[in-house]
Amino acid sequence: MSYDDRANARPNLNDESDVEEEALVNDYREQVNFEDGMSELDRTTSLGGSQTQDLQAQLTAAATPLEYQATLETKFASYDNYCSLFHYILNSEGPVDLEVPSYYWAWDVIDEFIYQFESFCRYRNRIARSGSNEEEAQLLRENPNTWGCYSVLNVLYSLIQRSQINEQLAAMKRGEDPVAFAGEYGSRPLYKMLGYFSIIGLLRVHCLLGDFSLALKTLDDIEMNKKAMFARVMAAHFTTYYYVGFSYMMMRRYGDAIRMFSHILVYVSRTKNFQKGGNGYDAIAKKNDQMYALIAICVALHPTRLDDTIHSAVREKYGEQFYRMQRGGPEALPVFEELFRSSCPKFISPTPPDFDNPAVNVDPVDHHTAIFMDEVKNTLFNPTIRSYLKLYTTMDLKKLAGFLDVEAEQLRSWLLVNKQRSRQIRWVEGGLLEGDLAIANDLDYALEDDLIHVSETKAGRRLVDWYLRNLARVY
Amino acid sequence: MVAFDKCETRPAHIDAILNGLDRYNPETTTIFQDYVQQQCEDRTFDCYANLALLKLYQFNPHLLQPDTVTNVLAKALTVFPSPAFSLCLALLPTHTQPFPTTSEAQAASQTSDFVESVQKLSRLSTLLESAQYTQFWSTLNSDDLYADLTADVAGFEELVRIRIAVEVGKTFRSIAADSLEQWLDVRGREALSKFVADVCGWKVDGDAIRVPTNKENEARSEVKSERVGVDMFGRVIRRGFEQAA
Numbered sequence: 133m134s135y136d137d138r139a140n141a142r143p144n145l146n147d148e149s150d151v152e153e154e155a156l157v158n159d160y161r162e163q164v165n166f167e168d169g170m171s172e173l174d175r176t177t178s179l180g181g182s183q184t185q186d187l188q189a190q191l192t193a194a195a196t197p198l199e200y201q202a203t204l205e206t207k208f209a210s211y212d213n214y215c216s217l218f219h220y221i222l223n224s225e226g227p228v229d230l231e232v233p234s235y236y237w238a239w240d241v242i243d244e245f246i247y248q249f250e251s252f253c254r255y256r257n258r259i260a261r262s263g264s265n266e267e268e269a270q271l272l273r274e275n276p277n278t279w280g281c282y283s284v285l286n287v288l289y290s291l292i293q294r295s296q297i298n299e300q301l302a303a304m305k306r307g308e309d310p311v312a313f314a315g316e317y318g319s320r321p322l323y324k325m326l327g328y329f330s331i332i333g334l335l336r337v338h339c340l341l342g343d344f345s346l347a348l349k350t351l352d353d354i355e356m357n358k359k360a361m362f363a364r365v366m367a368a369h370f371t372t373y374y375y376v377g378f379s380y381m382m383m384r385r386y387g388d389a390i391r392m393f394s395h396i397l398v399y400v401s402r403t404k405n406f407q408k409g410g411n412g413y414d415a416i417a418k419k420n421d422q423m424y425a426l427i428a429i430c431v432a433l434h435p436t437r438l439d440d441t442i443h444s445a446v447r448e449k450y451g452e453q454f455y456r457m458q459r460g461g462p463e464a465l466p467v468f469e470e471l472f473r474s475s476c477p478k479f480i481s482p483t484p485p486d487f488d489n490p491a492v493n494v495d496p497v498d499h500h501t502a503i504f505m506d507e508v509k510n511t512l513f514n515p516t517i518r519s520y521l522k523l524y525t526t527m528d529l530k531k532l533a534g535f536l537d538v539e540a541e542q543l544r545s546w547l548l549v550n551k552q553r554s555r556q557i558r559w560v561e562g563g564l565l566e567g568d569l570a571i572a573n574d575l576d577y578a579l580e581d582d583l584i585h586v587s588e589t590k591a592g593r594r595l596v597d598w599y600l601r602n603l604a605r606v607y
Numbered sequence: 608m609v610a611f612d613k614c615e616t617r618p619a620h621i622d623a624i625l626n627g628l629d630r631y632n633p634e635t636t637t638i639f640q641d642y643v644q645q646q647c648e649d650r651t652f653d654c655y656a657n658l659a660l661l662k663l664y665q666f667n668p669h670l671l672q673p674d675t676v677t678n679v680l681a682k683a684l685t686v687f688p689s690p691a692f693s694l695c696l697a698l699l700p701t702h703t704q705p706f707p708t709t710s711e712a713q714a715a716s717q718t719s720d721f722v723e724s725v726q727k728l729s730r731l732s733t734l735l736e737s738a739q740y741t742q743f744w745s746t747l748n749s750d751d752l753y754a755d756l757t758a759d760v761a762g763f764e765e766l767v768r769i770r771i772a773v774e775v776g777k778t779f780r781s782i783a784a785d786s787l788e789q790w791l792d793v794r795g796r797e798a799l800s801k802f803v804a805d806v807c808g809w810k811v812d813g814d815a816i817r818v819p820t821n822k823e824n825e826a827r828s829e830v831k832s833e834r835v836g837v838d839m840f841g842r843v844i845r846r847g848f849e850q851a852a
Binding site: 281282285289341342343344345346348349382383384481482483492493494495496498499500502503504505506507509510541544545546547548549551552553555557562563565566567568569576577578579580581585586587588589590591592593594595596600603604 | 608729828
């Protein structure tokens with residue numbers, strides 16, 4: 133089934149249906165069995181001569197990770213390789229006649245391109261911070277434009293524009309034929325795939341730079357469901373949900389973040405059997421754990437009933453930490469910080485650091501952690517408040533302050549904060565940045581002078597599930 | 608709810624820049640700066656556009672105007688509780704260290720006025736976000752630097768005061784006048800009565816201020832019933848067909 137067929141397929145009765153799931157599992161199997169994309173590429177390229185040789189080397193290199201211990205020279209050379217490759221693809225006369233073997237190659241190129249940008253920026257910052265390696269510092273100082281943020285964004289935006297992928301996606305959303313909007317370039321798989329994954333790439337780059345709203349805005353034309361093209365490449369599927377979920381989290385839309393993380397984690401847990409042994413399994417397993425940690429943080433900040441599978445996995449992986457965060461109070465602070473640091477993206481600073489003043493080059497991860505922790509500190513006593521109020525229908529403020537051993541004025545602040553945080557914007561339809569204000573908590577209250585009136589929203593009996601389960605048993 | 612990337616008061620030419628690649632063009636910096644100035648004057652706020660300006664500064668540090676950055680931050684304070692302020696901080700140079708430990712703060716504020724300003728505004732943000740309104744006003748009035756930082760934002764104090772009143776109205780049905788006086792930094796019972804009556808439409812009842820019932824402060828108990836739709840029975844229905852066949 134081609135990409136277009138999938139996208140235009142008539143909507144299923146139920147989006148989460150088995151059929152859908154089955155198709156993805158098959159895709160995944162195919163992906164795991166897909167071993168050497170490059171050899172296939174050799175066969176399908178139709179160019180001749182020594183230039184081809186060169187191009188082949190570039191194409192192969194672009195999708196291949198650098199060695200862990202790569203020297204600065206290698207990193208510079210790799211940057212040059214990307215530049216000339218993308219220049220060739222984007223600025224030749226007319227579209228380049230290259231057949232790419234699969235979606236995976238296009239994803240690998242974009243993924244590796246951004247990964248190298250990310251690690252280069254982090255390395256450069258580290259050299260400046262430690263101030264120990266004068267030789268490399270000098271080399272970096274002389275090449276301020278290598279892996280520059282403008283050139284990286286330029287590549288991604290150019291690929292998107294050349295392929296007219298946003299126009300194509302918008303057409304598909306309207307139910308029209310995307311080919312009519314693809315143009316000379318976008319109708320070719322090479323451009324279309326590179327363009328598509330560049331959108332996901334942009335999501336990631338914006339997030340790494342701390343621009344979370346723009347990150348979400350970038351996905352305006354992509355529909356977040358299993359029919360999306362990214363869902364065909366496991367790593368892309370995974371990456372998309374991680375960064376979207378994280379961006380929501382930074383916008384304090386924890387409900388939406390939990391929805392994103394849960395979606396992908398449930399999916400992964402169902403396809404587990406096919407992942408083992410696949411290349412990239414380790415990377416996925418690591419991101420998987422990071423997302424469980426992020427879900428634990430989100431649930432602590434925003435109590436939510438999780439899917440059973442997710443809930444037991446969170447308890448299994450982060451049981452003690454999860455419990456401490458949910459209890460709140462000052463003892464929870466180091467847990468929040470530790471889990472945030474280990475599961476946030478590796479933030480970068482886009483401009484060359486100040487090599488002459490090591491002290492001013494603060495690690496961007498520290499910067500973002502401090503900003504996030506301020507919000508955690510402000511809401512640290514929400515769990516305490518909730519756990520007490522749950523027990524009463526009316527309560528005197530001074531009496532509760534006595535229980536908690538705080539001043540009445542302090543308690544009023546906590547009550548205000550808890551009330552504010554229980555209102556959150558939640559996505560309903562449209563772009564990812566849209567949403568309506570929703571009451572995120574079943575516990576609500578209002579103060580009449582010093583008397584707290586507590587109310588609780590109870591969920592009625594859930595009969596449909598019970599009915600379906602019993603129906604399945606007898607028929 | 609207006610989506611985060613939209614703003615009702617945004618002029619068309621700003622919207623065009625934001626939706627195109629010109630948002631990365633250093634030459635548009637001045638246009639965004641003028642727009643910030645305009646927001647300060649006519650009491651509007653466009654977070655998404657201001658973030659685009661901060662991003663331009665992030666990419667082109669030599670263009671950064673400290674005064675404009677502090678104005679953007681001061682404007683973001685007037686819309687609490689909201690992630691606006693922290694989203695702005697996220698795009699600032701990391702050496703500003705908005706929430707430093709005490710020793711770091713001393714070291715940093717000696718190095719640059721800009722860093723000190725960012726840290727001071729972040730302190731105000733923490734106080735507002737954690738609903739410590741009395742401390743917010745006393746901090747704001749404790750140092751002339753705060754007055755300088757918020758001077759460009761027309762009606763800064765009034766905007767914050769209204770925000771606080773809105774938040775109080777969501778949580779309280781009635782509140783002691785003494786408390787409210789401190790939270791709003793309104794001196795004297797008469798001024799308070801005038802403010803709550805004229806601006807909020809609340810009633811004064813002796814020593815208490817009565818807030819009329821609204822959607823947020825009624826705190827009604829309810830039972831949420833299950834939503835039942837045909838799609839939930841999709842599998843059952845399909846199985847019915849499959850077995851019949």
